Amino acid sequence: MFEIRKDITDANTPVYTISTAAHLLGISIPTLRMYEKEGLIIPYKKESNQRRYSQNDLYRVKCIRETINGTKISIQGIKHLLSLIPCWKIKNCSTDERAVCEAFISHDKPCWMYPHKNNLCSEIPCISCEVYTKLSDCKKVKETIKIYL
Amino acid sequence: MFEIRKDITDANTPVYTISTAAHLLGISIPTLRMYEKEGLIIPYKKESNQRRYSQNDLYRVKCIRETINGTKISIQGIKHLLSLIPCWKIKNCSTDERAVCEAFISHDKPCWMYPHKNNLCSEIPCISCEVYTKLSDCKKVKETIKIYL
DNA sequence: GATAGTTGATATTTATAACTATCATGTTTG
DNA sequence: CAAACATGATAGTTATAAATATCAACTATC
Numbered sequence: 001m002f003e004i005r006k007d008i009t010d011a012n013t014p015v016y017t018i019s020t021a022a023h024l025l026g027i028s029i030p031t032l033r034m035y036e037k038e039g040l041i042i043p044y045k046k047e048s049n050q051r052r053y054s055q056n057d058l059y060r061v062k063c064i065r066e067t068i069n070g071t072k073i074s075i076q077g078i079k080h081l082l083s084l085i086p087c088w089k090i091k092n093c094s095t096d097e098r099a100v101c102e103a104f105i106s107h108d109k110p111c112w113m114y115p116h117k118n119n120l121c122s123e124i125p126c127i128s129c130e131v132y133t134k135l136s137d138c139k140k141v142k143e144t145i146k147i148y149l
Numbered sequence: 150m151f152e153i154r155k156d157i158t159d160a161n162t163p164v165y166t167i168s169t170a171a172h173l174l175g176i177s178i179p180t181l182r183m184y185e186k187e188g189l190i191i192p193y194k195k196e197s198n199q200r201r202y203s204q205n206d207l208y209r210v211k212c213i214r215e216t217i218n219g220t221k222i223s224i225q226g227i228k229h230l231l232s233l234i235p236c237w238k239i240k241n242c243s244t245d246e247r248a249v250c251e252a253f254i255s256h257d258k259p260c261w262m263y264p265h266k267n268n269l270c271s272e273i274p275c276i277s278c279e280v281y282t283k284l285s286d287c288k289k290v291k292e293t294i295k296i297y298l
Numbered sequence: 299g300a301t302a303g304t305t306g307a308t309a310t311t312t313a314t315a316a317c318t319a320t321c322a323t324g325t326t327t328g
Numbered sequence: 329c330a331a332a333c334a335t336g337a338t339a340g341t342t343a344t345a346a347a348t349a350t351c352a353a354c355t356a357t358c
Contacts, residue, residue, distance in 0.1 A: 068345095074226055179319080199333090306351100310350090313345090324336105
């Protein structure tokens with residue numbers, strides 16, 4: 001227990017329980033749950049509602065903590081930053097879709113934190129959406145924006 | 150003393166001393182100097198090195214404080230946010246210029262906080278550069294980015 | 299079916315960012 | 329040429345974000 005699994009080839013496979021993840025990261029369980037509540041991470045959830053973390057999830061949390069404790073950007077700041085990811089470009093939203101999409105309009109939290117109902121994002125769960133998966137390091141938002149500028 | 154001057158038509162004219170500005174904003178003088186040190190504001194400086202604040206400067210500080218105290222984004226977060234303003238697009242930098250420009254490469258502070266030597270930005274002081282002047286409210290970075298996306 | 303680990307929620311602790319007070323020195327103003 | 333206000337710098341205070349501890353109820357595992 002509490003060991004990094006090297007038998008898993010896919011870094012996106014959710015294998016670690018919350019206690020293992022917390023141990024590997026050197027943080028407490030409530031902290032992990034807080035990051036999730038704030039929308040900084042979306043762990044996989046089993047049918048029973050239990051969380052399972054992948055290797056990429058761990059990396060993601062590592063980046064979050066570097067940003068909070070190293071760069072001194074607050075959680076609210078990170079959320080604001082993540083809201084700048086041009087999801088409407090990545091997903092190629094139409095003008096009509098943008099006009100009614102909170103993720104396009106607002107800028108206080110990442111797109112995956114808004115309710116997805118009647119737009120094209122409701123087709124795929126956010127945990128497997130490229131907008132979420134392709135940007136594990138919140139310090140790389142600028143890079144991402146540059147691509148579409 | 151300590152009164153908003155209504156005789157000044159140009160909101161960019163630097164008229165208020167630091168004590169007047171602090172009083173009008175309801176904050177201390179060191180706080181104003183801190184915001185400046187962090188690159189969140191560039192007050193006009195007289196030949197004697199004394200600061201003079203314009204009406205727009207006051208508005209800018211008001212927005213900074215809303216962001217810190219209301220939105221709960223830290224100063225480091227605001228700096229990071231301001232670094233995302235696509236100055237290279239606004240100023241129409243060449244590929245060669247971008248390649249050596251810290252403002253293009255880095256993302257920890259606004260472009261006007263980097264030393265400007267051998268690029269086209271050295272022609273104009275940052276205080277009168279449109280990249281700085283056109284975005285008084287740091288909460289409107291997303292709007293600005295959208296224009297160029 | 300007993301032990302270990304999970305869930306969300308609330309209460310508490312801790313670390314520190316944001317802000318202020320105060321300093322000796324320099325500048326402005328009547 | 330005083331009085332008032334500026335300067336940068338340091339030291340101290342305060343507010344609170346980030347992290348943790350603990351809870352009763354629920355789920356997993358052997």
